[in-house]
Amino acid sequence: MTSTELDDGKQGQRVTSTVTTTEAVADGGRPRRTGGRDLGHLWDSWGMTACLAVLVAFAAATDPEFLQLANIQSVLTESAYLGIVAAAMTVAIVNGTFDLSVGGQLALVSVVSLMGYEAGGTGLAVAAALGCGLACGLVNGTLVTLLRVPPFVATLGMLFVFRGVAYILTEDSPAVLPYTEIDSGFAQLGSMRIAEVPLPFLLMVGFFAATYVFLRRTTAGRRVVAYGSSPEAARFSGVSATRVRFLVFGLLGLAVGIAVLTYITRIWTADGATQDGFELRVITAAVLGGASLQGGKGSLVGTFSAVLLVAVLNDLMVGQGVSAGVQQMVLGGVLILALGIDGVRTKYGHRFRAVLSRRREVAAPS
Amino acid sequence: MSTVLTTTEPDGGGAPPRVPPTSGLGQTLRGTVAALPLLPPLVLVVVGFALFAPNFLTGTNLENIVVAASIIVVPGLAMTLCITMGEFDLSVGATVALTGAVTCTVIRDGSNAPTALAAGVLVGLAVGVANGLVVTKLGVTPFIATLASMVIVRGLARAYTDSRDVIVNDSTLKYLAAGRPLGIPFPVVLAVVAIAVALYLTYRTRFGRWVAAIGSNRDAAALSGLPVDRVRITVYALIGLTGAIWGATISAQLQKGSGNLGLGFELDAITIVVIGGTSLLGGRASVFGTVLGALLIEVIRNGLNLLNVAPAYQRISIGLLLVAALAIQAIRRKVPLEALDDKH
């Protein structure tokens, strides 16, 4: 009974918690695994939070200014736009896809939103951001569903298209929010605090919560997860691939729209080069948080911690005056490290666990 | 563009034309046939620009196009192998920057050009092998691994040059871009050699067949005892190598190295392969398609330049071209949506 799966040679497949099964799975029908399994399980749930804690402790120890309220507020504010998009990206990765065009979307939506402000004030700026974000997402959705372009390449192409459009719109001069508008409602979006907590951070927390409910408790969310776990099985369970993918890319576009509201209201200027390499930071956060690029598995809690980790890391590097090139390298290195750990665990995990369990047998022969 | 391409779609869109006996020659032929749908749009674009763009049909301009296509086709051929294997390398643009910067810096610091070129090539190979090791030994998805390495290598190039241009003036280096052995521009000579090698390697050697086998069915390749990891690492190394050649040529053209060189080049390299008909699902290489693809995008870029279209539009048009080519491929083969997901 228990060895059926072993016979398939799948013993290396990881059995760990997913967004949909947070309840313990350790009491499975097969003999309890020992040692490494529990370690891996623990790492999936709390690894990123532990890393964050270590990094914060390190930051606090080395930089006396780090723990000051103003700095913490700034880190939280800075993490918001990254976090909002990373939450949506986690959904995409759980769904078995991802979006390389979010950097281009961020630039374009920022430009359009500022143009909206110039034309019609705060209301139009907000509407323009959300509308343009959603439109970008739907364009991607159309490409990958109706036109059948593989998502990886489709969004790579659209990254350049969105950036290109942003460049064209700002050909003469970057889009800006003039300093005279410092007291406008739009500018307040980025700087307001509620009980000392920055509004952008609250927006991010709200977005994470909404995404969590979406994945766990809505039928559409369940379908998104199921499709990521097995596209074919999803099809034969009545899940529409087109609808699921539109939903995912629409959500990403909408997330970019909301993210822009927390970003452009602080930065006040945008052009085609805005946030170069943003997509990589977003994907890094999601992957660090435990999302598996094979689909079906991801953790919003992990992503949340990973976003803060990336923000703290950035804050540290900026504080130390590290050059932009080195910052890039560190971030890329962290991503490779995260992916490498994940890959090695998938590839060699069962061997490692075998060794561990054997040791334990020796240690506790009872 | 997309409407032009659509007209080449055979009605019914079923199986590709059947090439009778398949052998090394047959495979070559098959690869060539896959490239044929690219000819009509290429002709159309050429005719279009000839009619509307001033000075398009002059000898110098046509030569410019061929030289530009020659420069891009060399890394494109390596990318063809990579995509045939069902994988991508996004780091090639950053490799161009890093190797170009290394080559120029070594020259600036007083070494001769051959030494500098060797240094650049070594760095390119190192990047390629590193990519290969990460995707094979660490088991990281190639798309993401090379996305990360793109950022790392780019950061390295910027840090290495301190974000400043490295200006050089070296006649040997210049020869790479502007030399004319027998009156033929050097990049064209290099490209012809590279194409010949690629044809041989892809269709007539074990290595080429193994690449196709891995792209066709990776698990089966491992069970058949193919040295899968070694082949994959070699392909990434080839991309690193050709990326270094690309970097050296671009640096030679501009007589400078810079951490910002080659931005977006990965898109160009992937685009020429994909519009050339090499399937993203792996297993089928079209070397000639890549050659035609290189010509097509350079004609478009050149024509748009002559029409004074801003570079941003050119980038957009290449992005759209890539997406359109893929959409046509997928629709023609009636790929079900789920099939696209199982591969990656």
Next chain:
Amino acid sequence: MAADVVLGIDDLTVEFPGVKALDGVSFAVRPGEVHALVGENGAGKSTLLKVLGGVISATRGSVSLEGRPYRPSRPRDAQEAGIAVIYQEFTLFPDLTVAENVFTGREPHHRVTRALDYATMRAECRRIFGQLDVDIDPDARVGDLSISEQQLVEIAKALSVDGRVIIMDEPTAALASSEVARLLDVVRRLRAEGRSVIYVSHHLEEVFEVADRATVLRDGRFVATLDIAATTEDELVRRMVGRDVESVFHREDAERGAVVLQVQNLRAGRVLKDVTIDVRAGEVVGIGGVAGAGQIELTQAVFGALRVHAGSMTLDGRAFTPGSPADAIRAGVGFLHEDRKSAGNFPHLSVEHNLTMTVLDRVRGLGRLISTRRQREVWTTYRERMRIKASSHAQLISNLSGGNQQKVLLGRALAPGGHLLVLNEPTRGVDIGAKAEIHQLVNELTSQGVGVLMVSSDLPELLGMSDRIVVLSQGRVVGRLSGEDATEENVIACATTGRRIGVAA
């Protein structure tokens, strides 16, 4: 003694974390014999083959090949030692040609130019295919071949390494009966050439037809090696299961009701040309035919997963034109896919979430959000009804045995609560115990008025479980068999010879 053994397996043990997949297995394969390896799923057969093929290595024990120690650390070592494994999943490259496939990894090539020697590859292919008495073009693309031709390419691949020991893992799983006969001929010819064949199969009749001896494994342990001539099918089954098994197929008659599904002159997909068929409440209609005759296409068209070009369908008397599986599910059609692993399970999801996938709309509660309570109710209902053995609702489906996975998927198919159940290979890859349970479930369902359309390539199952059998050939109905007509001979004759029974010519 030693001269009489080509492959000696001694105390072979393979441990995975917490589980021993093989536990001290020892037996010997003689030169020039067909040695069957039998056992239920999970008995350790595939693990053993993977050790012999160099895919995984043993924790303990040894293997000797012609008296010398044999310890392959990768597939190539096995090839070079003369052990060829034909795995259950094909190891072919659809984009390469037949010749390229046969020689993958060992392509003859020029020493200096490294150019491949296609002439030799082609000639060698022709020679091997000549031996096998089949005609396959070495230059054809493997992706263009039929499944059985692909199987033959696999065999040619094994022969080309000059394998002294050829291991076949369920070689007939994808084949139709006539092709099975041809394959068994090939196996006999290999034996006549003095090669040894290790033949793994669930189909005991094949074992009795072709094997000299059979080794039985159970739960990773060696049970016995039996002389086929001196044993019986019952004896073998008893050894496999470790207990006596009653007749596996036991169809109970149920009361026939109204017509649930009517299919009229259906043309769909590429294969299905013209099929008329109906299913009544309480009956099981079996669909037979060689692989690729249109059975799967028929079920998919009924389920809205395949485009219908012509013809009509009614469900419960009303016109039925499903545009997608979602439409079919809404209309109450239950569907079981033939490929549980890649198109049935959601491996990352719990059993409960797997089961409720088709009835998500019904488990919504407050604010249209999924209600944990309602979800649990659905799960509990079907767990009891399907007798699913799972430790909890949260257990991952991938941790269950094949039979229990299948029961979860059956529950998923039934949950919409309609009167039509479409079953594709309902017991493929499940062990004998679970098989009987699934058949019992089908009996219960029909007695509750469900109509079942069943495709099975397992002929005894098809005959044993169906009230009527419709045989397809090249997308058309060539036989309608019921009662005394429903015999193995008739099904095979209709499927393969162009004979027609119960159908106007």
